[in-house]
Amino acid sequence: MFYHDNKLQYTVKVDKPNPAFANMLQQAIGGIEGEIRVCMQYLFQAWGFRGDVKYRDMLMETGTEEIAHIEMLATAVALNLEGAPQSLQEEMAKDKIVGAIMGGMNPRHVLSAGMSAMPVDSNGVPFNGSWVVGSGNIAADMYANVMAESTGRLLATRLWEATDDKGMKDMLSFLIARDTMHQNQWLAVLEELGGLEGVHPIPNSFPQAMENQDANYTFMSTRLDCKPETDGRWTQGKSMDGKGMF
Amino acid sequence: MFYHDNKLQYTVKVDKPNPAFANMLQQAIGGIEGEIRVCMQYLFQAWGFRGDVKYRDMLMETGTEEIAHIEMLATAVALNLEGAPQSLQEEMAKDKIVGAIMGGMNPRHVLSAGMSAMPVDSNGVPFNGSWVVGSGNIAADMYANVMAESTGRLLATRLWEATDDKGMKDMLSFLIARDTMHQNQWLAVLEELGGLEGVHPIPNSFPQAMENQDANYTFMSTRLDCKPETDGRWTQGKSMDGKGMF
Amino acid sequence: MFYHDNKLQYTVKVDKPNPAFANMLQQAIGGIEGEIRVCMQYLFQAWGFRGDVKYRDMLMETGTEEIAHIEMLATAVALNLEGAPQSLQEEMAKDKIVGAIMGGMNPRHVLSAGMSAMPVDSNGVPFNGSWVVGSGNIAADMYANVMAESTGRLLATRLWEATDDKGMKDMLSFLIARDTMHQNQWLAVLEELGGLEGVHPIPNSFPQAMENQDANYTFMSTRLDCKPETDGRWTQGKSMDGKGMF
Amino acid sequence: MFYHDNKLQYTVKVDKPNPAFANMLQQAIGGIEGEIRVCMQYLFQAWGFRGDVKYRDMLMETGTEEIAHIEMLATAVALNLEGAPQSLQEEMAKDKIVGAIMGGMNPRHVLSAGMSAMPVDSNGVPFNGSWVVGSGNIAADMYANVMAESTGRLLATRLWEATDDKGMKDMLSFLIARDTMHQNQWLAVLEELGGLEGVHPIPNSFPQAMENQDANYTFMSTRLDCKPETDGRWTQGKSMDGKGMF
Amino acid sequence: MFYHDNKLQYTVKVDKPNPAFANMLQQAIGGIEGEIRVCMQYLFQAWGFRGDVKYRDMLMETGTEEIAHIEMLATAVALNLEGAPQSLQEEMAKDKIVGAIMGGMNPRHVLSAGMSAMPVDSNGVPFNGSWVVGSGNIAADMYANVMAESTGRLLATRLWEATDDKGMKDMLSFLIARDTMHQNQWLAVLEELGGLEGVHPIPNSFPQAMENQDANYTFMSTRLDCKPETDGRWTQGKSMDGKGMF
Amino acid sequence: MFYHDNKLQYTVKVDKPNPAFANMLQQAIGGIEGEIRVCMQYLFQAWGFRGDVKYRDMLMETGTEEIAHIEMLATAVALNLEGAPQSLQEEMAKDKIVGAIMGGMNPRHVLSAGMSAMPVDSNGVPFNGSWVVGSGNIAADMYANVMAESTGRLLATRLWEATDDKGMKDMLSFLIARDTMHQNQWLAVLEELGGLEGVHPIPNSFPQAMENQDANYTFMSTRLDCKPETDGRWTQGKSMDGKGMF
Numbered sequence A, B, C, D, E, F: 001m002f003y004h005d006n007k008l009q010y011t012v013k014v015d016k017p018n019p020a021f022a023n024m025l026q027q028a029i030g031g032i033e034g035e036i037r038v039c040m041q042y043l044f045q046a047w048g049f050r051g052d053v054k055y056r057d058m059l060m061e062t063g064t065e066e067i068a069h070i071e072m073l074a075t076a077v078a079l080n081l082e083g084a085p086q087s088l089q090e091e092m093a094k095d096k097i098v099g100a101i102m103g104g105m106n107p108r109h110v111l112s113a114g115m116s117a118m119p120v121d122s123n124g125v126p127f128n129g130s131w132v133v134g135s136g137n138i139a140a141d142m143y144a145n146v147m148a149e150s151t152g153r154l155l156a157t158r159l160w161e162a163t164d165d166k167g168m169k170d171m172l173s174f175l176i177a178r179d180t181m182h183q184n185q186w187l188a189v190l191e192e193l194g195g196l197e198g199v200h201p202i203p204n205s206f207p208q209a210m211e212n213q214d215a216n217y218t219f220m221s222t223r224l225d226c227k228p229e230t231d232g233r234w235t236q237g238k239s240m241d242g243k244g245m246f
C-alpha cells in the first residue's frame, strides 16, 4: 500500500523559467533512461519476486523513491514553463532568443498539457511499457537496474551541463547522487549473490554442460580484412565467470 | 514524497491459479482502461495543477491509491501464474483443458517475465504514455477521469463475470467499489465547479462570441437516405450547457 | 455506405502560410485530441452498437461529419506549407524569422510528405488506434465522447490563440462551434438515458450488491502529513449517483 | 465533405458466428494490409495533391469507398462475435471446440469492446498512422497503392480460404474483386504517366546526371562464397527505366 | 552467415558539421523510407523465401548491401554532430545561426546518444518492425520493394537538395544511384515473372472465378456532386492485367 | 561494409514442425531480449564510437555475428511453420492437439507473412528502435550489453526447456553458448576499463564533488511499517565503487 505527503524529496526551484529546458527534462521523466521506467521496473520486479524477502523489500523501497523523482521532475517542468508564451502567436516573429526558445519548446506543452509535464520523452515520444524489465531472474534484473541507473545518471549529468540555472543544477545534483547510490546498491546485491563467478553466466541454473562447448568461450570473428584483435581481455585468460578459458 | 508499507490495500487471494485469467488481468494493469493509466493521469494532473489546492490534494490522494491497485493486480497475476507450466513442452500435446489454458496464456509470462505481471495489456501491447490526459483544464480533466473510471469499472465487472474463483471475485468486488467511488468523486468536482452550465462548453474561458454562431447548437446531418432523427434531445430544446437552443 | 462531394464543410483560407502553424495543426489531425480519433471513435461505436437505433444513427452522422473536419485541417496544413522552403538549405543560415519558422517546422513535412498533412501529431508521433474507445456501454462511450470533444475544443481554442491569420481564425471558430455542439450532443444522450442517477455507476447493469459495500462511497486518504480535505463535495452528502452517502 | 446512408456497399451475412474468425478479420481492418490504411492513404494523398485534378478526384472517390469497406468488416466482426461467450468463465473448462475458439479469440473483444470491432490487427496491435504513405510524388504514391492493394488482396484471399462460412466467403469475394480493380486502377495511372520509362527512376525530376554514374545500373554483389547470379534480368540488358544498361 | 570489413561502401565526408542536418539524415536511417526498413525487408523476404533460389540469393545480396547504407548514414550523422555543443547551455542565448541550428537539432542526440546516430526518424519516432513487408508472395513483395526504393530515393533527393555540403552531396549521389538500381532490379523481377499480365491481380493463385464478377473491373463512384471522371485510363479499355475490361 | 555467404553460422534443423513454437521463437527475433536488438545495439554503438579502436572493432565483429543469429532464428521459424495449415479452416473444429497448436500460433504467420518470420515478438508486437541503447559512454553501454545478453540467454534457456525437438534444442544450445561468451566479453571490457572502481559511478567523468554529498551513498527508506533492512550489503561497508561508505 502507498502513501504520500505534500513535501518533495528534495527542493525544486527554478530561477529563470526556460521552456526549452522543460522539454529536455521530459527525457528524464518519460524517456527510456527516465524515472517512470526505473519506478515501474523496481516495483514490477518486487511484485513478481519469489526469492529472499530482503531483496523484494529493497526493490519496493527504491521503486517508491522513484515516484518521488518523477514528482520532482514534473514539478521542475511546470516551473520551467511558467512565463512561457501561452499564446505562441506574437513570439513567432520576434527576436532571436525567442527563436532559440521556440526551437526547443515542445508545442504539446502548450497545446495538449496546458504548461504541465507529460509522460513523454524530449521528442514527445510517449513512455512505453516495453522498456520495463522484470525477468524473474534476480541477477539479470540487477544488471538491468545498474544499466538503467547508469544511462539515467549519464542523462542527468548532461542535463546538469545544459543549464546554468542554479535551482535546476541543485536539483540535478541530488538526482545524480541518488543514481550513484542506486548503481552501488544493485552492484551490492550482485556481490551478495556471489559476484561474477556466482551469477554468471545468467541464468546460472541452466546446466552448462548442455550448452555448445565449442562456442561458449570463444571470440568469433566476422571480419574479413584483417585478423581480429588479440590483445583484448576477451581473447585470452580465464573467462570472467571463472568457468572457462577464452 | 511517497511511502509504502507491506500490506496490500485489500486482500488478494487466488483459490485456483489460472494462467489464462492472469493474462486477462493484464488488461486492468497495462491496458488503456487500466490502473497504470489512472495512476499516472491523476498524479500528472496534480503535479501540473495551478488552481484551488484542494483539488490538487485530492488528485494526489487518489493517484496514490491507484498505485496500490496496480500492486494488487500485479500480485493477482503472479498468483494466477503459480503452478503454470514453467516449461511449456509437455503441456503442448496434452489434454483439452491444457489446450484451453494454452489458448489464453501469454507466452511472454513464461518467456520474458518468469511468471510475473508486466506493464502490458491482455494482447501484450505495452502501456503507452499517450493515454494519460492532463490538459490543464480541470473540467476537461474531470471528464477524462469519469471516463477512465467508467471504462475501468466496466472492465472490472467483465473480469468478475469471467471468473468463478472466489478470491478473485472478492478482490474485484473491492476494485469495482473503488471505481464507483471514483466516478462519483470526479462528478462531485464537476458539480462544485457549477455543473453543466458552469463548465460547458469546455473550455469556458474562450469567448463564446468568437465561435461560429450558426454552427454551435445545430445538429448537422450527413445522411442521404432519410431525414435525420428529430426526436433526440439533441435536436430540440435548450442546449445542455444552457447557453443556446438546439 | 459513404459518399462525398468536392466542397469543404466550411471555408479554409490561409492568408499568410506558416509552416510552424502547419505543424501545430497536426495535433488537431493526428493527436489524441484530434479529428481522426473522434471520427474513428464515433464510427466504431456506431458499427458495434446493439441498442436503440436512433443513437447508432446519430453516431454515424457525427462520425461522418468528422471526416470532413480531417479534410478541412489537412487542407489547412497543405495551405500553410505553401511557400515553405522545398529545399531547406539556404534558409538554414538566414535571419531570425526563418530561425523561428525552422524551429517549429516538422522536417517530415518536407522530407516525407512533400508539403502535405500526415496522420501524426505535432511531435510527429503517429496516430494510434489504441486511442479509440468503443466499450459497448453507451454511457461510458458518451463520457468518452464528451471528454474527446472537451480536449478537442481546448486544443482548437489554443490553436485559435496561437495564430493571427484571419483565415485560420475563421476556420477554427467553426471547428470550435462544432465541438460546442458535440459536447452538448453527447450530454443530451446522457440526459435521455436518465442523467447521473440513471447511468451511474457505469456500468449500471452490474448488481451493486456484489460490490464491496465498505469501499464504494468512501473517500480513502493516502496522505500522511495531515487530514484529508473534508470540505469537498466528495466527502459529504449524497453520492452523485444518488445511490449512497459519501 | 462526406455523407453516408444506412446501406452497406455489399451484403454482410454471417451464417455461423465464429469469434476466432472475428479476430482474423481484424487484420483486414486495423492491420498494415487493412482498410483503414488504404482509406487514410488515398484520402491524405488527395488532400495534399497539387497536380492534375482528375487524379485527386479519383483518389477521393476510392478513399471514400474504403470507408465503406471498414464498415463492412466492422459489421462482420460484430456478427461473428454474436453468441460468443460474454462471460468466458464456464467455457474455460469445456470441450475442445471451445478450446479451439478460445485459442483464437481476442480477449479484448470481450473485455474492452463489448463484442465489437476495434481499430487493431489480429494480434491486437493498434492501427498506426506511420503506415500511411503520401509522399507528394504521384508515381511513388501509385506504387505504394498497388502494393497496399496487393498485400490487401493477398490477405483477403487467405481469409477466404480460412473460412467455410458462406456469408463470409461472399463478402470476401466482393472485397477481393475490389482489390483487383484497385490494383488495376493504380496501374492505369502509372501507364498514363508514361509507364516505366515515363516515371522511373522515382522521382524523375531529379537530374540523373547528378547521381553517381558508376552505381546506378550495376548489380553489386555482397556474396563471398560464389559469383552472383548472372542469369537474372537485373544483370543484363537495358534497364527497366530505359535509361541505362545493367 | 555475415561478415564485414572496415571500409565503407562509399566515402562519407562532411565538410561542415551541421547538427540539424544530422537530424534530417535520421529519416534515412530509422524512418519508414529508410535503410533499416529496406535492409530488414529484403533479408526477411530472403529468409522466408520458398521459390526459385536465384531470387532468394538476390534478396540476400541486396539486403546485405543495405546494412552498409545504414553504416554510411550512421557515420554521416556522427560526423555532422562533431562540434555540436556538448553542453547546450551557452548556445541557448546566443546568435541567430545557433538559433536555427538549435531549432533543428534533436535534443536526444546530446541527451541520449552522446552525438551518435540512433534507430529513429527525424521526429525521434523509433524504427518500427511493422513497416517490414514480407508477404510470402513474390510479386506483392516486389511491389513493396519498388515502393520502398521509390520513397527512399525521393527522400534522398530531398536531403541532397537540403544541403550544400559537398561531402554530403557526394554521399547522397551514391545512395540515390543505388536506389535507381534497386528500383530497376525489383522491376526486372516483375518482368521475369511475366509482367502485368503475369502477376496481376496479386495473388494470381486465387481462382478469379471466385471473385465477384460485377465488381472486379468497375470503377465505383462515391461522388455526389458530379459524374465521375470518364477520361481516365481506369474507366475504359482493357484492364491492366489483361483479364477484364474496365 | 558487409558481406555474406549462404551458410548458416550453425545448423538449423527442425524435426517436427510446430507453429506454436514458431511463435515463441519470435520473442528471440523481435522481442526486447532478441537478436535484432543486440545486433542494432552493437552496430550503432560501433558506428558512434569515438574511443579506442579495439572496442569499436569488437563491437562491429559481434554486431555482425548477431545478424547471423537473426538469420538462424528466422530460418527456424520458417521450418517450424512448414506443414502448418495454410488454410486454418478445417483445423478449427478438429482435435485437441490442433486446439493446442491453434492456441499458440500467431494468425499473422498465415495472414500476413505466408509462413515466414517477422520482426515482431511472441505477442506480435513489432520490434521497436527505442530498445537500442548506445549512450556514447562505453561503461554504460557495456552494462546495457551484459544485460541484453543476460535476458537473451534467459529467454533462450526458456525456449530450450519449452521444446523437445532435437534440432531446436541443438540450435538453442549454440545460441545459449554464444550468449555465455558475449556476457563474458562485455564483462572483460569492464575489467579492462578498471572494474567497479574504474568505471563507477557511471559516468565517471562527472566531478563527484558536484553531486549532493548527503545522498550519494545513503540508502533511503520509504517504508512506514518497519525499519528498513540493515543486513544488506548496501547499508554497510565501503561502496561498491570504492568512493564512499554506505
Ligand SMILES: [Ca+2]
Pocket (backbone or CB within 6 Å): A035, A038, A066, A069, A175, A178, A179
Ligand atoms: Ca531516480
Ligand SMILES: [Ca+2]
Pocket (backbone or CB within 6 Å): B035, B038, B066, B069, B178, B179
Ligand atoms: Ca483503480
Ligand SMILES: [Ca+2]
Pocket (backbone or CB within 6 Å): C035, C038, C066, C069, C175, C178, C179
Ligand atoms: Ca470535430
Ligand SMILES: [Ca+2]
Pocket (backbone or CB within 6 Å): D035, D038, D066, D069, D175, D178, D179
Ligand atoms: Ca478495400
Ligand SMILES: [Ca+2]
Pocket (backbone or CB within 6 Å): E035, E038, E066, E069, E175, E178, E179
Ligand atoms: Ca539503400
Ligand SMILES: [Ca+2]
Pocket (backbone or CB within 6 Å): F035, F038, F066, F069, F178, F179
Ligand atoms: Ca545472439
